[in-house]
Amino acid sequence: MVIGQIIANGILMGFIYALVAVGLTLTWGVMDIINFAHGEFLMISMYTAFWMFSLFALDPLAALPVCIAIIFVLGIITYSGIIKRVINAPGLTALLATFGFSMFLKNLAQYLWTPNYRYINDAFVSGKSISLGGIVIGMPQVVAAAASIILTIVIMAFMDRTRTGKAIQATALNKNTALLMGINTEKMYAITFGLSGACVGAAGALMATFFPIYPASGALYSVIAFVIVALGGFGNIKGALFGGLIIGLTEALGGFFLGTQFKYALVFLIYLVVIQVRPKGLFGW
Amino acid sequence: MVKNKITLFVITLVFALLPLFTRAKAVHNAIILLLIFATLGEAWNLITGFAGQTSFGHAAFFGIGAYTSAVMFYRYGVTPWLGMILGGLIASAVAAVMSYPCFRLKGHYFAIATLAVAEIIKQVFVSWSYVEGATGISIPIIPRSSGFLTRLFYLQFTDKLPWVYICLVLFTGVIFLCSFIENSKMGYYLKAIRESHEVAEAIGINPANYKLYAMIISAFISALCGSIYAQYILYIDPFMMFSLDISMKIVLLTVLGGIGSVYGPIIGAAIFIPLSEFTRIRLGGSGTGIDLMIYGLLIVLITCFQPKGVIGIAGRIAEKFGRKPTGGEGGVETVS
Numbered sequence: 375m376v377i378g379q380i381i382a383n384g385i386l387m388g389f390i391y392a393l394v395a396v397g398l399t400l401t402w403g404v405m406d407i408i409n410f411a412h413g414e415f416l417m418i419s420m421y422t423a424f425w426m427f428s429l430f431a432l433d434p435l436a437a438l439p440v441c442i443a444i445i446f447v448l449g450i451i452t453y454s455g456i457i458k459r460v461i462n463a464p465g466l467t468a469l470l471a472t473f474g475f476s477m478f479l480k481n482l483a484q485y486l487w488t489p490n491y492r493y494i495n496d497a498f499v500s501g502k503s504i505s506l507g508g509i510v511i512g513m514p515q516v517v518a519a520a521a522s523i524i525l526t527i528v529i530m531a532f533m534d535r536t537r538t539g540k541a542i543q544a545t546a547l548n549k550n551t552a553l554l555m556g557i558n559t560e561k562m563y564a565i566t567f568g569l570s571g572a573c574v575g576a577a578g579a580l581m582a583t584f585f586p587i588y589p590a591s592g593a594l595y596s597v598i599a600f601v602i603v604a605l606g607g608f609g610n611i612k613g614a615l616f617g618g619l620i621i622g623l624t625e626a627l628g629g630f631f632l633g634t635q636f637k638y639a640l641v642f643l644i645y646l647v648v649i650q651v652r653p654k655g656l657f658g659w
Numbered sequence: 660m661v662k663n664k665i666t667l668f669v670i671t672l673v674f675a676l677l678p679l680f681t682r683a684k685a686v687h688n689a690i691i692l693l694l695i696f697a698t699l700g701e702a703w704n705l706i707t708g709f710a711g712q713t714s715f716g717h718a719a720f721f722g723i724g725a726y727t728s729a730v731m732f733y734r735y736g737v738t739p740w741l742g743m744i745l746g747g748l749i750a751s752a753v754a755a756v757m758s759y760p761c762f763r764l765k766g767h768y769f770a771i772a773t774l775a776v777a778e779i780i781k782q783v784f785v786s787w788s789y790v791e792g793a794t795g796i797s798i799p800i801i802p803r804s805s806g807f808l809t810r811l812f813y814l815q816f817t818d819k820l821p822w823v824y825i826c827l828v829l830f831t832g833v834i835f836l837c838s839f840i841e842n843s844k845m846g847y848y849l850k851a852i853r854e855s856h857e858v859a860e861a862i863g864i865n866p867a868n869y870k871l872y873a874m875i876i877s878a879f880i881s882a883l884c885g886s887i888y889a890q891y892i893l894y895i896d897p898f899m900m901f902s903l904d905i906s907m908k909i910v911l912l913t914v915l916g917g918i919g920s921v922y923g924p925i926i927g928a929a930i931f932i933p934l935s936e937f938t939r940i941r942l943g944g945s946g947t948g949i950d951l952m953i954y955g956l957l958i959v960l961i962t963c964f965q966p967k968g969v970i971g972i973a974g975r976i977a978e979k980f981g982r983k984p985t986g987g988e989g990g991v992e993t994v995s
Binding site for chain 1 (some may be wrong): 673692713761763764765767768771772774775776779780783785786900901907910911914915918947948950951952954955956957958959961962963964
């Protein structure tokens with residue numbers, strides 16, 4: 375029963391990780407840019423949820439669209455303000471620009487809102503739980519995981535079914551050819567960055583109900599998201615989903631069997647092991 | 660080659676004379692950090708700039724070096740000089756072991772693997788009681804009355820000036836070594852591997868071996884820097900030594916200084932270390948993070964508005980010395 379409980383927790387956490395990773399894999403796959411500020415987008419979204427809650431008494435679930443919209447806009451601003459200028463610069467320059475931006479956002483949050491931990495304690499889902507055959511799972515996690523699944527499916531459907539999604543995929547395959555086919559690649563890049571922000575914005579609002587909110591709260595998740603994306607294969611949404619589940623389960627089971635202090639070491643170790651068998655990630659080619 | 664050596668000699672001379680013009684501790688401190696990070700940049704440049712394998716995990720070697728000498732001194736009273744060499748050897752061994760699984764990976768997958776290795780080592784150190792875990796190690800201070808030779812033996816000084824010259828010796832040794840490697844058979848092999856793994860293999864270079872050599876040398880140098888840094892600041896903890904920020908700082912100053920050239924890390928460090936020290940001294944200390952906020956913004960502005968600027972300036976300086984910047988931008992193509 376304990377094992378069942380742990381596996382349930384791992385899977386729920388895995389879906390939330392997956393949503394963060396889906397956002398990251400979009401920009402990584404389409405534009406070949408590692409966005410180091412991804413974790414900071416998550417942090418800003420968590421703060422947005424927090425301020426919506428404490429200033430306007432808006433429940434994080436109700437604030438979900440607001441968070442998505444704000445981080446979507448932040449993503450587009452990041453693209454047009456920074457990424458657009460460095461996307462054609464040699465190799466690691468674009469990565470360093472996002473690194474500088476992450477440093478800026480993290481310390482801006484610290485400057486504006488102090489490094490203190492903040493919590494959303496009495497959200498609609500707080501303190502509730504459901505019991506399934508002896509396995510008790512917290513309501514915040516269930517809601518967050520369910521929303522993550524829905525949003526991941528929406529993103530997948532968007533990429534495969536809509537014209538814009540197909541145009542983004544075409545841009546990812548070959549920018550110049552896409553341009554010749556009449557696709558506005560600049561706009562596609564901007565939309566991709568916005569979508570990436572929207573994913574992480576949603577994840578932030580959902581995580582704010584059960585994680586502490588502080589300026590460095592995004593940093594750990596961004597490193598985990600890097601690993602998940604690489605584990606699944608760059609640019610592969612399905613890969614990010616399965617990668618998230620694997621990492622969530624590893625973290626939960628590793629924490630139980632080896633002790634919580636080793637759970638992250640195990641998460642990184644599992645990446646090194648999997649990558650030996652699939653050098654380009656689970657779904658990479 | 661002669662001109663190259665003269666340039667490097669002039670750079671060394673400038674750093675040797677510069678601290679004599681001022682008694683300001685902040686300036687000495689900036690020069691020490693500059694030299695340490697320029698040396699780290701040279702080490703990183705060997706594996707990433709020359710061999711084209713992007714590493715995001717050099718903090719691992721830096722931290723191992725720092726921890727080895729600190730633990731040896733803290734636990735057994737062994738001189739940091741010996742600890743430093745031991746640290747270098749351990750870091751090289753770790754590099755050799757991690758290289759085997761990692762070098763099969765290409766591009767970003769390799770970069771993330773190095774990041775994962777550094778994170779694993781950090782987690783191990785955090786919960787390892789022998790190295791005081793998350794608390795970190797405060798290096799024991801030797802008696803105030805100790806003479807200069809004792810201080811040199813235990814690498815603890817009351818003044819910053821000896822540090823400048825110790826770092827300078829390491830820095831000089833490393834830049835001459837890197838310049839030697841760059842112009843040796845190995846340097847050309849590494850660049851060939853960077854340009855095309857397959858072609859290098861086809862003309863009879865064994866990429867696995869040469870990447871391994873580059874990684875081992877790089878790890879050894881990084882560990883020496885770590886030992887010196889630990890002795891200099893006298894306190895280390897896993898979060899500080901193995902942080903992604905240290906790895907990224909090395910990447911930052913080398914890439915913006917000019918990747919794949921011996922001068923790159925020197926130029927990068929000469930720009931970014933004084934900049935970060937200046938913002939820290941001017942604005943830090945209040946705990947509001949405004950110094951790092953502005954530093955981050957400056958990085959964004961530099962990369963946005965002068966994506967090739969610093970490298971371009973480096974090229975112009977190199978041209979003045981009658982030398983074309985070798986492989987100034989080639990190395991960065993490898994991340995795909």
